[in-house]
Amino acid sequence: MIGGCAHLLNFVGTDTMSAAYYAQFVLNNGRVIGQSLPATEHSVMTSWPSEEAAIHNMIEHFGGSGKTFSVVMDSYDYDAALDEVLPRVAPFLKQKGGTMILRPDSGDPIEVVLAGLSAAHKCFGHRVNGKGYKVINHSRVIQGDGINYEVVKR
Numbered sequence: 001m002i003g004g005c006a007h008l009l010n011f012v013g014t015d016t017m018s019a020a021y022y023a024q025f026v027l028n029n030g031r032v033i034g035q036s037l038p039a040t041e042h043s044v045m046t047s048w049p050s051e052e053a054a055i056h057n058m059i060e061h062f063g064g065s066g067k068t069f070s071v072v073m074d075s076y077d078y079d080a081a082l083d084e085v086l087p088r089v090a091p092f093l094k095q096k097g098g099t100m101i102l103r104p105d106s107g108d109p110i111e112v113v114l115a116g117l118s119a120a121h122k123c124f125g126h127r128v129n130g131k132g133y134k135v136i137n138h139s140r141v142i143q144g145d146g147i148n149y150e151v152v153k154r
Contacts, residue, residue: 008034015039038062039070042105046075055089055100063096070101070142078104078112082119090123093138101140109146110154116141 004019005027012035014020020034027033038061040054048054055071062069073081086102093100102120104112120139129135 013037037068037070037101039101039103040072042072042075045072050085051075051081052085052088055085056092059089059093059096059098059100063093063098063100065097067098068101068140069098070103072103072105073116074104074106074112078107079115082115086119086123090138094124097138099138099140101142103142103144105145109143109151113141113143 001016001018001022004014004016005023007016008014008019008023012033014034015036016034023033024030038058040058045051045054048057051073058069058071073086075081082102102116104116106112117136120136120141121134124137124139126134126136
């Protein structure tokens with residue numbers, strides 16, 4: 001909980017409920033400090049007839065200008081989700097708007113993040129920000145599982 005509260009000193013996003021609760025009700029007089037966003041997990045993805053159907057549902061309900069949602073991408077086959085499903089749902093997301101966070105939960109963290117970034121770039125393109133960095137349109141990639149100091153150094 002201490003680490004989660006420390007995280008909230010600099011960031012708004014969290015899924016650490018105990019830290020969000022403690023920070024809000026013990027440290028901040030009931031004012032909200034942390035928030036999350038709509039996100040799938042494996043059982044949600046596999047409850048739909050296909051990953052594509054699950055992603056369409058997320059875009060329909062949580063897409064839109066200025067909105068962000070997260071989709072786990074490796075419930076069945078991560079490479080197929082990136083190479084086949086993502087290109088099919090990309091036009092719908094572009095039309096609806098918003099940002100879809102691609103979330104691999106397995107595999108080598110470096111390889112799966114780079115594969116996700118490459119696939120997202122192919123589907124959505126990029127813009128260059130004021131600092132000269134490419135920012136992928138409509139998509140981000142996040143990896144949490146398997147991250148430690150050594151992986152971050154690599």
